[in-house]
Amino acid sequence: MLTVYIVLLYGFPSSLSIAVLGSFGRPQFLWGLVLLAWWLLARLQPVQSTRSVSQPVRVALGILLIACLLSFAQAMLRGQPVDQISPAVSAVARMLSWSGVVLVAMDGIRSMGDLMSLVRRLALAGTLVAVIGLLQFITKQPIVDVLSAIPGFTANTGGIDSRGGFVRPAGTATHPLEYATAIAVALPLSIACAIIGEGGRKRARWWIPVITVTLASFLAVSRSAVIGLMIAVVAVIPGLPARFRPGVLGIVTIAFGAAMVAVPGLYGTIVGMFLGVGEDSSALSRTAALDLLPIFVASSPLFGAGIGTFLPRYYIFDNQWAQMAAEIGIIGVLSFAGLLAAAVWSAWRASRRSELEDLQVAGRCLCACVVTVGVLFALFDGLAFPISAGTAFLIVGLCAAARTVGMSDDWVSTAGMAADVDRELPPTETVPVSARVSVNRRG
Template sequence: MSAGRVDGLTRPVSASRGALARRPRTGTALTMVTVYIVLLFGIPSNLTFAALGSLGRPALLWGVLLLMWWVLARLQARAIDVTPAPQPVRWACVALLVVALISFAAAMLRGQPEGQDTTAMTSLVRLLSWGGVVLVTMDGLRTLRDVEALVGRLVVAGALLSLLGLAQFVTGRGLLGLYDLLPGFTIEQAGVTERGMFTRAAATATHPLEFSAVICAILPLAITLGVIRADAGRGRLPWNWIPAALIAFAALLSVSRSGMIGLAVAIVASLPALPAVYRGVVAVGGILAAVAAVVAVPGLFGTVVDLFSGVGSDTSTLSRTEGLARVPEFLAASPVLGVGFGTFLPRYYIFDNQWVLILLELGVLGLVAFAAVVLTATWSAVSAVRRSPFADVAALGRGVAASLVTSVVLFAFFDGLSFAMSAGAFFLLVGLAAAVRAVGYADARIGVDWLRAARGAPLRARARAAAAAAAGAAA
C-alpha cells in the first residue's frame, strides 16, 4: 500500500476542485466505509461469528480493520501528505479513549466479578473499532464528491432499513430467516415484539428502540440530500424525497415514544438548516405522512395517544425515573473514573439512558470527554457553514449537525452505545462531521475571486467556474 494511494493521507480538496475529481478508486476510504455501512445495517446486529463470541460481529471486526488500515497509512505518510486541517474531533476521541483506558486499569486493579473482566476488554475493542470508523471517515473523505456519496449511501441504507421495518410491521414476522443458513454464524432470534395490537418493527437492529433511533438520526441527512439534489436538478423532484418519506413513515409506525420524540427532534433540527422555500414542504410533508399513517393503520392514533397519556404510570418510565434517583448510590464507588467502560451490566440496573451510563462507567472525566466528542463533532459540521461559500457544503454541514443532535437527544432515552447499530451510526456521523469540516476548511483556504462569485452556485455551475479559473491560470 503506497502512501500516495491512501485517501486518508492526501490534503483536503476544495469543493470547487472536488466537483471535478474523478470517482474514487476501489479500495479507497469511501469504499471501505461503505462496506462498514453494509455490514452495520445489512446484517442483523445479533449475528456473530460463532468462534469469536461477542467480538464476532462483522461490523465490529471491520471497524478494527479500518483502524489498522489507518495506522498503516499514517506510518507510510510523508509530512507534506498529511492533511493540514485541524480536527478537534480527533483530540476529543483520543481523550475519551485515554479516560476509558485509565478507567479500565483502575477497574482491573480493584478486581472484577468472574467474567466481567472479559466484558470490559470486549468493550475496549468496541471503542477501538468505533475509533477506526471515525478516523478513516474523517481523514479519508477529501472531496465534496466523497462526502456527498457517503451521505447518499447512508440515506439509502436508512431507507432500506425502514422498508424492511415496514414489511415486518405489515406481516408481523421478522423476515430474517435467511441468515440462519449462514455457516459458522450464530444469531439470536428474538422475534418481533408487540405493543397494543401492533407489531414493533426492528428490521436488522437488536431492538425496536434502536431501530427507531437509527432511522430518526438518518432522517435529517435524507431531507438535506433531497434539497441538494433538487437544487442541482438531479432527478425528478418527487424521487428526491422518497427516502425521507420512507424513513418518516417507518418512524411513525414504530409504536415507540422515543421514536416519536426522535422524529420530532429530527424534523425540528432540520428546518432551520433548510432554504425557506423547503421548510413548508417538509412541515406539510410530515403532517401528511402522519395523517396517512393514521388513516392506513386503524387504531394507531389511539395507541400513540395512550403511550404519552399513560406515561405517568408506565413501568418503563417509572424505572427510568427511579434509576436517576439511584445514580449517586452507584457513582459513589468511583465518581471520577467510573466502574469501567462496559462493566455496568443490566443485572445491576437498567437505566435506559446513555448519558447516565457513561457517567457511571467512565465517571465525571468520561462524561466530559464524551460530551467533548459530541460538541466538537457538532461544531465541526456547523463550521463548514461558516467557512465554505457553497450552498451544498453548508447544507451538508447543517444536515450532519441535525443528525448528531437527534442521535444524542435519543441517547437520553436508551443506552445507545450498548447496541451495535446505533453506536456505529453515531460514530459514523462523528467522522462525517469532521469530513465536512475538512472540505469547508479547504474552501476557506482558496481565497480567489471566482470562489466568492460562485457563492450558492449548484455543483455543475461550480465545476464550470473551476474549469474556467484553471484555464485562465494556465494561460
C-alpha cells in the first residue's frame, strides 16, 4: 500500500489530477485518504495480543491535527470570502491524507525487512526522479509532458525553468524547489542502502544512486538543491560507520568536480548564485516576507488566519514556516516542529538502543532526511507541493516505524533472556548467534 503511494507520488507529474475532481483529484492525495480509511478500519478490529510500542510521533501528529482543526473552525466561525472556503477544506483534507501515510507506516511496518524495503523503494524513486532531471538538463525538454495526455486527467507539466543559461530541471515535480527536496532526501536513503546492502550482499550497485543524486543536485542549478545536498551530507556523516565516511565525502567531492568539468560555466553560475544572494530578487523577497510576517500574525497569533485561507493574493512567503505561522499560528508552527522533532527522536533513539548495525544506519539516515526537510522548508512553501509534502510525512512515518522495529528488537531480546532463565538447558544445547540475529531482524 505504501509502495503504491510512492509510485503515485514520484512516478507521475505532481500536478497530474483527475479533471472532474479539481484540487481533490490528485492520485497521491486520494490514495492517502485510502490509507487513512484502511488504518481506521484496522483500529476497529479486535485487538491482537501484540506488544504495543509508545510512539511520540502519534502524539505529535494528534496535536498537529487538533491545531489545524481549531484553526479551521476559528476561520469558519469568523467568516470567510466564498473563494477561501474551498482551499481551507482542501487543506484539512490534505492534512488527513498525509496523516494516513504516517499512521500506516508507523503501525504497519513491524520488521527490519519491511522497513528497508520501503527505504530502498523511496531511495530508488528519488533516484529515478534525479535521472529524469538529468535527462531534462541534457535534452532541454520536459520529457514527462507525455503523461498529461492520459484520458480523464489534466496536468501542468512545464517541468523546466532556466537560470544563467542553464536548464533548471524539475523531474516529475511541479517546481525545481520541490525537485530539490525529493533528491536531497534520496541521498541519505541511498547511502543507507549502499551500506546495508540487500541480505548482506549487492552493496556496490547502491552507490550508483548516491552518485546520480549528487550529480543531479549540482546540475539542478538551484541554491536550494546545493544547500539540501550539503545539509543532507553534514547531517548523515556523523551517524555513519567510520569506515564509510571517507567514501561518502569522496563521492560528493568527485561528483562536484565531474559536474564542473563536464559543464563549462556551471561553476561560475553556482558560485554567483551564492555570492550574489544579496541582490537576488527571490532572496530579497524572502527577507521582506520575514519583515512583514509579524503584521500578518498579529490579528490571530495563536491559530493564525485559518488553515488554507492565506492565499497567494495576500502574500507569497516562499518559506513554509512563515506560511504556517500566518495560517495556523504559533501553536501550529510549534506542533509541526514538534512532529519533526518527535520523528528525529524516535529514529535516533531506535538507532541508539538497537544492537543491529542495519537499524543503526537506517535510523540515523532517516534522521538526516528529517533535518534536511526541516531546513529546506525554510526556503520554500514545501507543503504546497505534493512531492515535497508527501515525502516529508512519509519520512516521519518511517522514523516512527524505525522506533517500532527497535523497541521490538529490545523486547524480543529481553523475552529471549527471560525464557532462558525459566528453563534449564542441557549442557550441550546452545542458541546459534545467527538464529538470534534472524529473530532480531524480523523484530
